[in-house]
Amino acid sequence: YKGAKKKYLYINDIIKKKISFELETIKKIGYPGYFLIVQDFICQAKNIGVEVGPGRGSVAGSVVAYCLGITNIDPIKYNLLFERFLNPDRISLPDIDIDFDDKGREKIIEWVVNKYGKNKVAQIITYGKMGAKSSIRDTARVLNLPLLETDNIAKIVPNISLKEIIKKNIKYLKKKLNSEELENVIKLKKIFKEKKTLQSKILKQAMVIEGSVRNTGIHACGIIITPSDIKKYIPVSTTKYSNLLLTQFDNDVVEQVGLLKMDFLGLKTLTIIKDTLYLIKIPLYEVNLYDVKTYKLFKKGETVAVFQYESPGMQKYLRRLKPDKFDDLIAMNALYRPG
Numbered sequence: 171y172k173g174a175k176k177k178y179l180y181i182n183d184i185i186k187k188k189i190s191f192e193l194e195t196i197k198k199i200g201y202p203g204y205f206l207i208v209q210d211f212i213c214q215a216k217n218i219g220v221e222v223g224p225g226r227g228s229v230a231g232s233v234v235a236y237c238l239g240i241t242n243i244d245p246i247k248y249n250l251l252f253e254r255f256l257n258p259d260r261i262s263l264p265d266i267d268i269d270f271d272d273k274g275r276e277k278i279i280e281w282v283v284n285k286y287g288k289n290k291v292a293q294i295i296t297y298g299k300m301g302a303k304s305s306i307r308d309t310a311r312v313l314n315l316p317l318l319e320t321d322n323i324a325k326i327v328p329n330i331s332l333k334e335i336i337k338k339n340i341k342y343l344k345k346k347l348n349s350e351e352l353e354n355v356i357k358l359k360k361i362f363k364e365k366k367t368l369q370s371k372i373l374k375q376a377m378v379i380e381g382s383v384r385n386t387g388i389h390a391c392g393i394i395i396t397p398s399d400i401k402k403y404i405p406v407s408t409t410k411y412s413n414l415l416l417t418q419f420d421n422d423v424v425e426q427v428g429l430l431k432m433d434f435l436g437l438k439t440l441t442i443i444k445d446t447l448y449l450i451k452i453p454l455y456e457v458n459l460y461d462v463k464t465y466k467l468f469k470k471g472e473t474v475a476v477f478q479y480e481s482p483g484m485q486k487y488l489r490r491l492k493p494d495k496f497d498d499l500i501a502m503n504a505l506y507r508p509g
Contacts, residue, residue, distance in 0.1 A: 173237030192234045195258045208266050209238040215278050221444040223269025228255040271444050272436035289399045292406055292415035294389035302332045305376035315368055326354035332377045336362050391433045439477040459496045468493050
């Protein structure tokens with residue numbers, strides 16, 4: 171409520187009702203601490219000059235997040251739904267994606283490690299699994315099939331699993347594949363049925379190892395923070411790619427265990443904005459959202475390097491929509507990127 175007094179000139183019944191409802195929901199799922207930790211490192215980021223995004227995704231619908239300074243978008247003004255973020259009827263872990271400028275992201279992670287302890291913070295492992303094509307290539311290499319012949323098989327594999335290709339009937343596959351892919355699948359089925367050929371043996375063995383873990387990596391932005399030594403909760407390891415610990419459970423398992431996951435995203439766009447504001451000597455909150463010249467660029471689709479508006483498809487529809495106000499840009503983004 172202290173934050174609400176800073177954000178709103180007058181706290182009416184609608185605001186009070188929304189805050190009460192959200193606080194009750196947050197308390198119900200047992201995650202008040204989550205919001206306070208996020209608020210803590212966002213506040214620190216701003217204090218040390220790291221640019222922080224105004225809010226990304228469904229968390230922008232939370233008045234509590236807005237009042238805590240986690241987001242900088244008034245959900246009441248824009249009529250955003252808190253239930254898209256946290257639904258009391260379908261309890262799920264909150265997921266707050268926080269954008270930092272890509273140069274400042276490491277500073278904040280370092281601060282989090284120093285504050286909570288190196289033994290309580292870890293990055294999340296990812297497991298790369300063998301797909302159909304890589305299974306074929308690896309098996310062919312071991313069984314000494316010439317590279318050209320390996321390519322001839324691997325290149326005709328469509329974007330489905332070998333198990334589907336071999337075990338599913340043509341009627342089923344027709345619904346998933348185009349005519350060229352279906353033709354290739356028929357060829358693969360024929361090779362598979364051949365007796366005592368090396369190609370057939372490779373397909374059979376590739377089908378066995380498909381889906382196996384091939385390599386490990388590090389989640390692009392996920393960080394785990396635990397209340398005490400992380401080894402009490404999950405196995406961890408070290409990695410040569412980072413000074414942080416690395417979980418041995420992947421993202422899905424980490425969430426099932428109920429551990430606190432934060433998403434620290436490094437955004438180059440924020441770095442560009444930060445540098446630009448420094449050069450023109452204007453603070454972000456003074457940028458005019460109704461600048462006519464800016465909308466002329468949007469109408470022409472001249473949006474290279476404008477976050478979420480720079481793709482050729484988006485530029486095409488901007489030229490058709492010809493936005494002349496901020497609400498048009500909101501609508502355009504929502505329609506082009508539904509959900």
